Amino acid sequence: MSIPPPSGPQHPQDPQGLQGPYPAAQPQHHTQPQPQPQGAYPPPQLPHAAAPGFAPYGLYGPYGPRPPAAVNGVAIASLVLGVLCFLPAVGLVLGLIALRQIRRRGERGRGMAVAGSVLSSVGLALWVVSLSTGVAADVWQGFKDGARADSVLALRKGDCFNSPGGLEGWATEATTVPCARAHDGEVFAVLTRPDGAYPGDDRLTDLADERCYALQDAYVMDSWALPDDVAVYYLVPSRQSWRYGDREITCVFGHQDAKTRLTGSLRRDESTLDPHQVTYLEAAQVLNTAMEKAPVAEPSDEELADHTEWAREVADALAEQTGMLRAHRWPGDARRPVAELAGELEKAEEEWTAAAEATDLDTYYDHYDKGWDLLDARKSVTARKALGLATTPPEAERDAERGGGGGAIEV
Template identity: 30%
Template sequence: MTTPPSPDDDPAAPEPPPPWALPDTRAPAAEAPAAPPDETSPADDPEPSPTAGERPGRARTNGLAIAALVTGAVGLVLFAIAFAVAALVQIRRRGGGGRGLALGGLGASAAWLAVAAVIAVMFGDSLFSAGEAEADPRQRDGYVLSSTLKVGDCFTAQTHDPADPNVYPSPCASPHNGEVVAKATLPAGPFPGVQRLAAQAAALCKERTPDNVKKIVDDDFDARTELPKRKDWESGKRTVTCTLVYVGEDKSLTAPLSRAVITPRHEAMFEQGECLEKWDESMTPPVVDCDLPHQFQVLATYKLQGKEYPGIKKLEKMASEGCARRAADIWKGDPPPDRVSATFATPTKQQWRLGYRDVYCLITGGNNGPLKRSFVPKK
């Protein structure tokens, strides 16, 4: 599987347009005509009066200042601020009227921003995340906390989010994927902390899980717990709700777990300690007596978790680390001789899509030739 190259700038693409800037092309206000020279000496008429019918000249109101006030009044905050700043700059450079209008536009914008801030505090995410609420089924009517259900109640839950405690109650005879299997109250005492509380709850839920379900939990079910919050714990509510959510290949259940017929996922082909004459991906490798020459011996088998195929490199890293841990547990301080080397076999991408998650940790003689005895104890 290849990773698509990172998208770079296309050299043939046109140059992006320059950042928008408010044009400053308005012609300067026409200057008032110069007054005719005053023929009267200041000594003769110290306080001359204007000629009858003549009006004194007034500074022209800046158009951007008017636009700032109008857009600010109707809530177009970004436009109002841009117009107001441009107007104030022009008035300072060229003179003219409208400074009060520009400031009024800024004041109206500030008022709109204050109102928006108050609404955000009052309503939180409910106002500004409507799109998320529509896409997230947890927000739809009918979803409840799993702790509100009784033992034996069935529900439908999110399979991709194990931490989500919201479920949709469903009749056990209808398609569903989860069931409340147990409820238990933890002993009184100081709040133990989230991590310790989760460990206590997991152990308690495992103990209370019905015996007929325990054997299929690891592969086909997610065991989930809803824990009490600190404030609930301190108020005496210490109940843990244990649920199982089906993640197997049948997609959904149509009966209570006590009566459900669940086909477990395939079992591993080989067990720890079995010796294989060879390894062939296209067929089942034959198992032989370990005293006879053989190419491989099974050190351990285990299943990987996850729904999406992780890719070859990550898959091999996961398998290598998992096999190393199991080799250390099996051999402890007594590893096999140097002529034995470790390897592993992982599912292909196609097998992963079919639900196969088995990893086989193997040992082999490699270039030293076939193995002629067992190096791994059987279970």
């Protein structure tokens, strides 16, 4: 696995590799922190700027000690590859090269070159057979099942881990540790790709960047609780590990500075939140989803239809969010602040509805501005505090500028 850096909103590449808020990595099973759109995951994706990453444990065999001057080194390499049955085609080629060099230079090692060539030839034949019969996939699964607890292949959703090189460079180990302790990364999603031909590094890192950023909200439902210095990294299969049956993309949260560790779990989902917090955050996500669909172009007479259509989606989302807040039975301390927030959202819905019905740019802007002001994230702080949720808006929301674009304004 390799670790690429992240891209995306914050934006974190080479796989399975970690990429960070915008670094990326290269294979042998890769790890990109692509920090998250709120992601890609390998910037800080370890994905798309191509930061270094993780290589699957045990995929690469050692090349043995440097031989005495009288023995041909290429012959030794051929023999090692032949014995390990690793990259047999390379072992065969090295064996033939060694024989030629030995004849020309008068070096020793002919026996090793011949043995390496023969063993590599046998290994190559076995590889062809195994790949054509599906045996390789079984071998890979057995390898994963027997992987040590500190292997990068053993990482699962919710695991916090440390790796010798942090979220940079190549690594074979990822030791899981309690999330309360300092750690390099926290796994928030593991995706499995379908069988087929190797998609290529670029395709896998693009996919990891896209999917990891999309999945971060399911793991951290309360985006306000996600520190601004956290980035998204990911590990993706390398060409070599893909041949063995590796199909996993691992999405990881890490510090934007890949060498800096995090402390404490970032997980904020049904497993760590109470039902009231989950209901509130699910209602907020309805509005966030609509806001993220804002047209890219600035409002104009030519683009007015696109903006009024979007305003209609925002108005509908506000109606749904308000309905969810009104329907839930909140605990005593939260009833009043949530009710007051719902009232503000209903006022905002009226303005966004008027903006959706506007027939000219001036009318649209008039209601759009009023509707935007009513969605001020600070108005939800009291309700959030009563529910025990984070009360400091993310930097992106604090610094958001009003204009033709939208963006998440979670309340």
